[in-house]
Amino acid sequence: MSSTITISSRGEQRLRAGHPWIYRTDLGEVSAGAGDIVQVRNIKGRVLGSALYSDRSQIAIRMLTYGERPADDALIAARIDAAIGFRDSLGIDGTAYRLVHGEADLLPSLIVDRYGEYLVVQALSQGMDRLLPVIVRVLGERLNPRGILARNDPRARLLDGLPQTVDVLAGAIPDSVTVHECGIEYDVDLRHGQKTGLFLDQRENREAAARYARGRVLDCFSYNGGFALKLAAVAQETIAFDISEDAVARVRANAERNGLTVDARVGNVFDELRGLDRLKERFDTIVLDPPAFAKTKSAVDKATTGYKEINLRALKLLNPGGMLVTCSCSYHISEGAFAQIVYEAALDAETHVTVVEKRMQGRDHPVLLGVPETYYLKCFIVRKLG
Ligand code: SAH
Numbered sequence: 001m002s003s004t005i006t007i008s009s010r011g012e013q014r015l016r017a018g019h020p021w022i023y024r025t026d027l028g029e030v031s032a033g034a035g036d037i038v039q040v041r042n043i044k045g046r047v048l049g050s051a052l053y054s055d056r057s058q059i060a061i062r063m064l065t066y067g068e069r070p071a072d073d074a075l076i077a078a079r080i081d082a083a084i085g086f087r088d089s090l091g092i093d094g095t096a097y098r099l100v101h102g103e104a105d106l107l108p109s110l111i112v113d114r115y116g117e118y119l120v121v122q123a124l125s126q127g128m129d130r131l132l133p134v135i136v137r138v139l140g141e142r143l144n145p146r147g148i149l150a151r152n153d154p155r156a157r158l159l160d161g162l163p164q165t166v167d168v169l170a171g172a173i174p175d176s177v178t179v180h181e182c183g184i185e186y187d188v189d190l191r192h193g194q195k196t197g198l199f200l201d202q203r204e205n206r207e208a209a210a211r212y213a214r215g216r217v218l219d220c221f222s223y224n225g226g227f228a229l230k231l232a233a234v235a236q237e238t239i240a241f242d243i244s245e246d247a248v249a250r251v252r253a254n255a256e257r258n259g260l261t262v263d264a265r266v267g268n269v270f271d272e273l274r275g276l277d278r279l280k281e282r283f284d285t286i287v288l289d290p291p292a293f294a295k296t297k298s299a300v301d302k303a304t305t306g307y308k309e310i311n312l313r314a315l316k317l318l319n320p321g322g323m324l325v326t327c328s329c330s331y332h333i334s335e336g337a338f339a340q341i342v343y344e345a346a347l348d349a350e351t352h353v354t355v356v357e358k359r360m361q362g363r364d365h366p367v368l369l370g371v372p373e374t375y376y377l378k379c380f381i382v383r384k385l386g
Contacts, residue, residue: 005028015066049067051063051071083107087114096116096197112135121169129157145171147173166191181203182206199226215285216285218276219289223242224247227289229258241267243267303330303333323382
């Protein structure tokens with residue numbers, strides 16, 4: 001017998017508003033096992049659609065289809081085809097980009113990133129984990145990659161009772177893969193790099209930043225040098241800071257490989273910004289791309305203080321007319337809240353700033369309206385007035 005779940009009318013309302021998640025508190029009768037594809041019914045017994053079921057996570061249901069349309073292998077293949085087709089149409093200047101962005105490609109809890117001839121997948125729910133063989137087969141048929149790696153090590157998997165693992169699912173994955181993005185070449189370690197290797201969501205913001213960058217550039221939270229390398233080509237001098245020695249070593253190696261000069265230093269940005277101010281150093285362009293300070297709702301207050309602190313310090317270090325590229329990838333800090341933080345930082349820095357561009361994650365990471373969780377990265381390009 002096929003698996004079925006009845007959901008409450010509150011759950012049904014949420015579903016009608018376009019959100020694919022149903023929380024455990026909205027479940028009625030459950031006749032399903034961990035990771036099953038289930039038929040979802042309302043309290044009157046009407047079929048609402050098919051979904052992935054988790055017996056552990058608070059997100060108990062992730063909708064795949066609505067109405068009677070079956071959620072079978074052909075549906076998964078069609079969704080992957082649509083996702084690949086959309087990325088093909090974007091004309092992305094690079095060989096590394098996101099092919100499948102979970103909910104926004106109607107493949108909830110699935111990430112697929114492309115790094116040249118290699119693919120990296122993440123299955124972040126019991127149901128998607130079980131579908132991996134189908135996904136690997138379809139990706140293999142469509143793209144013929146040299147290797148597919150599962151970076152199934154995000155903490156989110158623990159919430160679903162899944163192990164944190166890194167496995168080669170097809171072909172072979174070398175220790176280092178070379179990709180290019182907007183004219184810059186990178187060596188990427190797909191097994192150990194942060195996220196799936198690179199911060200692909202910032203590609204278009206790096207390009208945008210390069211349109212304004214000039215003079216002395218400071219890249220804070222540089223990781224492998226995404227912003228620093230792109231900006232070094234137009235800057236007089238580029239300094240980059242990251243707390244990770246490994247990341248800084250990669251900035252140096254990537255700079256050399258691209259024939260660029262970046263002064264990459266290991267340091268805690270909070271301390272370094274203060275230190276630079278004490279030394280009366282000034283910059284014309286500053287990038288702030290910190291990790292998500294607010295990983296949970298309860299961390300928002302502390303995160304707000306952190307964001308404000310670095311924005312205030314950066315605005316003080318900027319010359320009049322200088323540009324600040326400031327980012328937040330905390331979903332829990334809304335665009336409005338982030339604008340307020342930057343505004344308060346400007347007040348405390350006793351300056352005025354104009355917002356020149358409000359940006360988000362790149363087009364290969366689109367936002368599904370009605371699902372605020374898919375809009376996480378905010379990037380403001382602001383100009384310090386004289
Ligand atoms: N700008 C990068 C991505 C940054 S990710 C890009 O375009 O690719 C955030 C980075 O911040 C990580 O590399 C992490 O090592 C670093 N980091 C975290 N806390 C830090 C701190 N207090 N000071 C400096 N770097 C920090």
